[in-house]
Amino acid sequence: MSSPYECKWGILATGWIAEMFSKDLLVAPSSRSVSDVKHTITAVASSTSASRASEFLTKVGVPANTAAAYGSYEELVADPNVSIIYVATPHSHHYENCLLALNAGKHVCCEKPFTINAAQAEHLVEVARQKKLFLMEAVWIRFFPLVIELQRLIHEEKVLGEIRRVFSDFGNPFKPDPKHRLYNPELGGGALLDLGIYALTWQMLTLYQDPKNKATAPDVKGSIIKSDLTGVDEFTTILLNFPTARTQGVATTNMTIRSSPHVVLIQGTKADLTVDWPPYRPESFTIREKDDDGKWTGKEDTRKYEIPGHGMFWEADACARAIRDGKSEEERCSLKESILTMKIMDKVRYDNDFRYPDHLESTSSK
Ligand SMILES: NC(=O)C1=CN([C@@H]2O[C@H](COP(=O)(O)OP(=O)(O)OC[C@H]3O[C@@H](n4cnc5c(N)ncnc54)[C@H](OP(=O)(O)O)[C@@H]3O)[C@@H](O)[C@H]2O)C=CC1
Numbered sequence: 001m002s003s004p005y006e007c008k009w010g011i012l013a014t015g016w017i018a019e020m021f022s023k024d025l026l027v028a029p030s031s032r033s034v035s036d037v038k039h040t041i042t043a044v045a046s047s048t049s050a051s052r053a054s055e056f057l058t059k060v061g062v063p064a065n066t067a068a069a070y071g072s073y074e075e076l077v078a079d080p081n082v083s084i085i086y087v088a089t090p091h092s093h094h095y096e097n098c099l100l101a102l103n104a105g106k107h108v109c110c111e112k113p114f115t116i117n118a119a120q121a122e123h124l125v126e127v128a129r130q131k132k133l134f135l136m137e138a139v140w141i142r143f144f145p146l147v148i149e150l151q152r153l154i155h156e157e158k159v160l161g162e163i164r165r166v167f168s169d170f171g172n173p174f175k176p177d178p179k180h181r182l183y184n185p186e187l188g189g190g191a192l193l194d195l196g197i198y199a200l201t202w203q204m205l206t207l208y209q210d211p212k213n214k215a216t217a218p219d220v221k222g223s224i225i226k227s228d229l230t231g232v233d234e235f236t237t238i239l240l241n242f243p244t245a246r247t248q249g250v251a252t253t254n255m256t257i258r259s260s261p262h263v264v265l266i267q268g269t270k271a272d273l274t275v276d277w278p279p280y281r282p283e284s285f286t287i288r289e290k291d292d293d294g295k296w297t298g299k300e301d302t303r304k305y306e307i308p309g310h311g312m313f314w315e316a317d318a319c320a321r322a323i324r325d326g327k328s329e330e331e332r333c334s335l336k337e338s339i340l341t342m343k344i345m346d347k348v349r350y351d352n353d354f355r356y357p358d359h360l361e362s363t364s365s366k
């Protein structure tokens with residue numbers, strides 16, 4: 001048996017998700033039956049200080065003296081020991097940080113949302129293609145075994161019959177605080193970009209990727225209620241009509257109240273499928289059968305999927321394999337779908353007169 005491909009990660013930022021992701025990189029691949037790739041954290045950078053980067057390495061459990069700790073992102077992307085940069089800064093900084101890494105010749109895996117708007121995402125893709133580098137938005141749920149199996153069941157096995165309608169929601173209460181990244185427009189705050197992107201991803205995974213849809217972009221209408229504290233979107237509802245498949249989706253998000261226990265409802269002619277909370281880290285779903293008259297038969301099938309860690313290693317494995325194989329993108333999390341998702345969010349925001357400060361919406365490389 002050949003030895004596993006080693007993917008060398010540089011972690012850009014030391015906040016909450018950087019910690020979760022880094023801890024997952026250190027989980028033994030064998031615990032998820034993976035043997036073809038492995039992960040090493042070779043460097044981390046904090047824009048605050050090198051000592052914060054150093055403390056981060058200790059906190060996540062990186063073996064002593066195996067990784068460099070930098071006090072600037074510039075030093076991190078210049079490190080020849082790093083192959084791929086994981087960008088874990090607030091939304092406002094993704095575009096700038098990804099450009100920094102790509103321009104230094106590094107592959108990139110960037111936290112969701114990819115950027116502030118679609119124009120920035122398109123620019124990143126252009127730069128990555130020019131430089132022949134791998135680039136991916138870290139939409140981690142796309143790589144969950146639960147999601148892969150759910151898609152096989154509904155799109156290949158067609159256990160729901162014809163899919164007609166999908167409701168998806170991600171709501172979670174956050175204390176209104178103008179400085180918090182969810183409320184602060186300067187950090188790309190608001191429910192849509194942070195939480196709503198999951199509700200939209202479920203629409204992409206189910207209705208957009210339904211073979212009957214033939215990859216047709218949906219017609220989109222949205223409605224927003226803005227925070228009276230900072231003006232970011234506090235509630236957003238998106239209606240998606242898929243004209244080719246003649247199906248309809250409703251994606252909702254808000255940052256004042258938690259979703260109901262069923263966060264996704266996929267309605268088909270033969271059965272419905274509900275995914276249980278949380279929409280960003282799903283562990284179970286239930287299929288409820290209908291008879292030929294569309295009435296419930298009472299037959300239910302619940303499937304549970306254990307996650308041996310936080311669950312971010314599956315996307316990391318996909319990045320490693322793509323880099324090993326010389327690919328510029330990962331098909332389960334394609335750049336085309338990331339750009340389309342950003343375009344949908346742009347339309348909803350701009351139609352509702354919600355723009356971030358000009359310097360955040362800009363595509364000029366800083
Ligand atoms: N996939 C998932 O499940 C999740 C994804 N996310 C995504 O990850 C990103 C980061 O979120 P999260 O980790 O919760 O955020 P945190 O606020 O916990 O961390 C962000 C980090 O970014 C760095 N940073 C650089 N510039 C700034 C700035 N001006 N203000 C604040 N921080 C800055 C800081 O690290 P340093 O000082 O070291 O440079 C900071 O610790 C977001 O894009 C979010 O959408 C978040 C949570 C879950």
Ligand SMILES: O=C1OC[C@@H](O)[C@H](O)[C@H]1O
Nearest residue numbers: 112172182194195198280
């Ligand atoms: O990606 C995320 O998922 C979990 C949420 O609580 C968090 O705010 C968001 O960034």
